[in-house]
Amino acid sequence: MKKTRHPRYARHRFPAEVISHAVWLYFRFPLSLRMVEEMLAARGILVSHDPVRQWALKFGQNFATQIRRRLPAPGDKWHLDEVVISIAGRKHCLWRAVDQHGAVLDILVQSRRDTQAAKRLLRKLLKKQGVAPRVMITDKLASYAAAKRTVMPSVEHRQHKGLNNRAENSHQPTRRRERIMKRFKSAGQAQRFLSVPDQVANLFHRPATSNAADYRQSRARAFTAWAEVTGVAVGF
Incomplete structure (x- = not known):
């Protein structure tokens, strides 16, 4: 696995790709820390639930703030x-x-x-x-x-x-x-x-009236925005 050396992740043992993906899993879905640990283990990434908790505390609010600034103006x-x-x-x-x-x-x-x-x-x-x-x-x-x-x-x-x-x-x-x-x-x-999960959900929100093609395009834009927010390239 190619390690991304982003200054935000300095002094972290795990690559930025792993950290950003773990934070995304934890806030995007109603998962416990141990569930995230097992999902990472299924991909060959051995990390305990406590580092996931620390990553969520350290990065979650910052990511949410950046997402809020990127979202379009709310409805009236x-x-x-x-x-x-x-x-x-x-x-x-x-x-x-x-x-x-x-x-x-x-x-x-x-x-x-x-x-x-x-x-x-x-x-x-x-x-x-x-x-x-x-x-x-x-x-x-x-x-x-x-x-x-x-x-x-x-x-x-x-x-x-x-x-x-x-x-x-x-x-x-x-x-x-x-x-x-x-x-x-x-x-x-x-x-x-x-x-935090509210803002992540806003980024990946699927409008009720969208068709499958529109949703795929919207989801691709959301992942691109997430990559920009986290400083990690899409495709992990």
């Missing part, structure tokens, strides 16, 4: 939803926003599910996106309407449970992650971790 219709997750035996609320295409805009883990928490989410979204949406769609939680009146008063707000399936469906990968990881250890850990 935002779907917001919240779901309860258990962290260290306590209930927390995971707030998530997606656009009409299914791309995750942002997440926020908070201990509360009230108007103040909804305001924090909206302000975080406005800061990250730099522009307000045309339409905001939520379920009938009253906190959304109260927060919207303060933070985004001119935005159209539609409240209907049936309209918000896109946001509700976006929680499913998190539920799978939660089971695989035996739950999250802290709110900060959940916030840091979940923000």
Whole structure:
């Protein structure tokens, strides 16, 4: 195997190709660290799960930040939803926003599910996106309407449970992650971790209306972008 000497991977025993592929597997799919270890072993790469964990911690957030900068501007219709997750035996609320295409805009883990928490989410979204949406769609939680009146008063707000399936469906990968990881250890850990697979999923997102040929082209572009982000050539 030809080793790539990228400065980002200096002082690492394994080649950059192995590290970037392990990080991609871990964040792209709901896999445990030991599952990634076995998948690498099947390809003749003998590495334990702990280095995979360290690679994910070191590179994951950086890759996610670069991916976010490369993605196209989000849609003008935002779907917001919240779901309860258990962290260290306590209930927390995971707030998530997606656009009409299914791309995750942002997440926020908070201990509360009230108007103040909804305001924090909206302000975080406005800061990250730099522009307000045309339409905001939520379920009938009253906190959304109260927060919207303060933070985004001119935005159209539609409240209907049936309209918000896109946001509700976006929680499913998190539920799978939660089971695989035996739950999250802290709110900060959940916030840091979940923000990474969401961005990787955005990069490799398949639109519902795309045909097979379009999807293959989109996937090829996603792998090219991943190679540019990681500094590792496509084809490992």
